[in-house]
Amino acid sequence: MPQTPTGLPFDDIRNLIPEMLGPDTAAVKVVREREAHLTKPAGSLGRMEEIVEWLAAWQGAQRPKVTRPLVAVFAGNHGVTDQGIAPFPREVTHQMVANFAAGGAAINQICIAYDLGLKVFELALELPTGDITIEDAMDEKTCAATIAYGMEAVAGGIDLLAIGEMGIGNTTIAAAIMHGLFGGEARDWVGPGTGLNAEGVARKAEVIAKAVARNKGALKDPLEVLRRLGGREIAAMAGAILAGRMQRVPVIVDGYVATSAAAILYAMDPGALDHCLFGHVSAEPAHRRALEIMGKRPLLDLGMRLGEGTGAAMAMGIVKAAAQTHDGMATFADAGVSVSE
Numbered sequence: 001m002p003q004t005p006t007g008l009p010f011d012d013i014r015n016l017i018p019e020m021l022g023p024d025t026a027a028v029k030v031v032r033e034r035e036a037h038l039t040k041p042a043g044s045l046g047r048m049e050e051i052v053e054w055l056a057a058w059q060g061a062q063r064p065k066v067t068r069p070l071v072a073v074f075a076g077n078h079g080v081t082d083q084g085i086a087p088f089p090r091e092v093t094h095q096m097v098a099n100f101a102a103g104g105a106a107i108n109q110i111c112i113a114y115d116l117g118l119k120v121f122e123l124a125l126e127l128p129t130g131d132i133t134i135e136d137a138m139d140e141k142t143c144a145a146t147i148a149y150g151m152e153a154v155a156g157g158i159d160l161l162a163i164g165e166m167g168i169g170n171t172t173i174a175a176a177i178m179h180g181l182f183g184g185e186a187r188d189w190v191g192p193g194t195g196l197n198a199e200g201v202a203r204k205a206e207v208i209a210k211a212v213a214r215n216k217g218a219l220k221d222p223l224e225v226l227r228r229l230g231g232r233e234i235a236a237m238a239g240a241i242l243a244g245r246m247q248r249v250p251v252i253v254d255g256y257v258a259t260s261a262a263a264i265l266y267a268m269d270p271g272a273l274d275h276c277l278f279g280h281v282s283a284e285p286a287h288r289r290a291l292e293i294m295g296k297r298p299l300l301d302l303g304m305r306l307g308e309g310t311g312a313a314m315a316m317g318i319v320k321a322a323a324q325t326h327d328g329m330a331t332f333a334d335a336g337v338s339v340s341e
Contacts, residue, residue, distance in 0.1 A: 009144035010223045013242075017269050020245045023057035030062040037331040047299070051277070051322040058250040058275040059159060063327055066320045069160040070117040071309045072153040072240055073100065073107060076124070076233035079131035080211070081169040085204045087195050093168050094125050100166075100308075107164065107308040114317035116162075121153065123232035132176060132211040136228045143227035143235050150239025154249050161244050162252040162279065162316050163261070164309020165233045168194075171284060174260035176208045176229040178290055180219045181267050186212065191256075191284040222267035230264075237261035245275050252319065254312035255282035255305065259290050266294050279315030280304060 031053050036042065043049065055064035075097050077090045099105045100120045111118045123146065129137040138146070154161060167173075171193035178189045186209035190201055212219070215228045226235055238261040244251040253262050253276050265272040273294070280300035281288050291298060299315045332339050 009141050013144060013147055013223060014268075016242060016246065017272065020269075020272060021248060023274065024060040025057070027056040027060055027062045027064075028053050031056040031064070031326070034331070035326065037333065038326070038329045039332055039335050039337055040329070045322075045325065048318075048322040048325060051319055052326040054277060055160075055250055055319065055323055058248060060248045064323050065327060066160045066323045068117065068158045069162070069316055069320065070119060070153070070158040071107065071111055071162040071164060071313050071316065072119050072121065073164045073166060073309050074121045074123060074150065074233035074236040074240075075166040076170070076231045076236075077128040077167060078169040078173055078231050079128040079137075080133060080172055080207065081128070082131050083133055083203075083207045085172045085196075085200070085207050086169045086193065087200070088168050090128060090168050093166055096166050097122050097125070105308060106306055106310050107313060110310055110313040114313065114320065116313055116316055117158070119153065121150075121236060123149075123236060129231050132173070132229050133207055133214065137173075137230050138227045138232070138235070140227055143223070143230070146232050146235040147239035147242070150236030151243035153236070153240040154243040154247050158249055160252070160316065160319060161240060161249050162254065162309055162312035163237045163240050163258050164254040164312055165237060165257050165307055167231060167233050167257075170231055170233065170257045172204055172208060173229065173231045173234060174257040175204070175286060176211050177225055177234070177260040178263060178286060179208055179212050180215065180225040180229050181222060181263055182290070182293055185209075188289065189286045191286055193284070222264045225267070226264045230260075233257075234261045234264075238264050241265055241273070241276060245272065251276045252279045252312040252315050253277070254279055254309045255307055256284040256287040256290070257307060258309075258312070259287060263290060263294065270294070277315065277319070279313075280311030282311065
């Protein structure tokens with residue numbers, strides 16, 4: 001979607017879009033040539049083979065490896081929880097961040113199981129974003145600075161990034177973003193989140209409809225959608241995805257909330273997500289709808305809806321296995337296996 005420069009903080013983000021790196025097609029060619037000589041029938045590893053090509057394209061590596069994977073979890077709080085759209089208070093966000101630090105969350109265990117790095121980025125939890133039914137979530141300066149902060153998650157020589165989040169009320173924020181970007185009715189984008197009943201889901205839809213209607217006429221610019229309807233953790237995840245593209249670090253996107261961050265970039269340029277793998281489809285009903293609109297095929301469908309990067313981390317284990325299989329498997333010549341011409 002074309003954007004008009006304003007001279008304001010968002011211009012720094014807009015200017016990065018035309019500078020995004022493309023895939024390394026030479027690396028993909030080398031991977032395909034090696035794949036044809038590995039000790040297995042052609043195509044027998046199915047999507048695992050596609051994953052290796054994807055890694056090669058976006059790492060720019062002829063023998064792609066995953067040796068420094070990172071799961072980055074971004075945590076933020078939301079003023080819209082004042083509208084009674086979440087069954088838990090905002091304090092739970094801070095408590096869960098402490099649980100991450102103590103190693104007691106689901107994401108900690110998955111990272112241990114697959115030998116993944118984990119960093120948690122706490123985003124001003126004591127200062128919730130504005131209640132989007134009555135005010136903008138953030139001003140432009142704050143939103144742009146938070147995107148830039150998220151870009152720092154890619155620092156340190158990592159070779160594969162998974163993004164996840166924690167934030168009470170953020171499925172409401174994700175649904176508002178999706179409604180603002182892709183239209184339809186508010187109820188099309190709403191689900192139970194962390195456990196709302198039917199009455200709670202209906203209330204959530206009303207809140208989202210009000211927030212989007214309040215901004216009618218200002219939602220053609222995806223960055224305006226983000227700052228008006230979004231959250232700090234979502235802005236930071238968008239920054240992390242963008243930095244991955246600029247630094248040749250492939251990205252695995254988690255569930256519905258993480259996908260709402262990706263959707264902002266998709267609305268700016270559909271090719272902005274070519275370096276992303278969507279780790280799973282969430283049990284949150286509208287996640288599948290969003291993926292279909294963007295033409296993205298999730299790797300896993302496990303009925304998960306926890307967040308925390310858990311689905312992306314599960315997918316990261318598969319990506320690691322794909323890379324190791326391609327790199328470590330013998331060729332027919334190496335193994336002395338005869339093949340007919």
